[in-house]
Amino acid sequence: MTNDILVLKNADAIKKSVRNIVQTIPSERFFNPIFGSEVKNSLFEFVDFGTASLLENQILIAIENYEPRVDNVQVDVDPRADQNAFEITISFNIVGQEVPPQQFSFILEATR
Numbered sequence: 443m444t445n446d447i448l449v450l451k452n453a454d455a456i457k458k459s460v461r462n463i464v465q466t467i468p469s470e471r472f473f474n475p476i477f478g479s480e481v482k483n484s485l486f487e488f489v490d491f492g493t494a495s496l497l498e499n500q501i502l503i504a505i506e507n508y509e510p511r512v513d514n515v516q517v518d519v520d521p522r523a524d525q526n527a528f529e530i531t532i533s534f535n536i537v538g539q540e541v542p543p544q545q546f547s548f549i550l551e552a553t554r
Contacts, residue, residue, distance in 0.1 A: 479504030485552035494519040527551035
């Protein structure tokens with residue numbers, strides 16, 4: 443009515459859901475303590491390709507477990523040692539909708 447709240451629909455809502463799954467720490471949600479991914483625990487490791495591979499696997503597992511609306515998930519993790527961060531790019535198809543493959547990127551870094 444007042445347009446003060448942005449409503450996410452279809453692809454945007456699924457993108458937001460995927461990102462929330464990746465950034466949620468298990469035990470953070472009271473009624474679903476296993477929901478989320480373990481990526482935050484890996485952010486204090488070295489910023490290298492070994493940790494990037496571990497993060498990629500953790501993200502894939504979390505999305506497969508908690509987001510049934512997507513398939514053909516591809517995760518690319520690019521370590522950025524100079525920024526002490528990782529650039530995450532996630533690509534996927536939305537199940538049951540005739541939309542092009544979706545992709546988004548974000549920076550994942552340890553917060554103190």
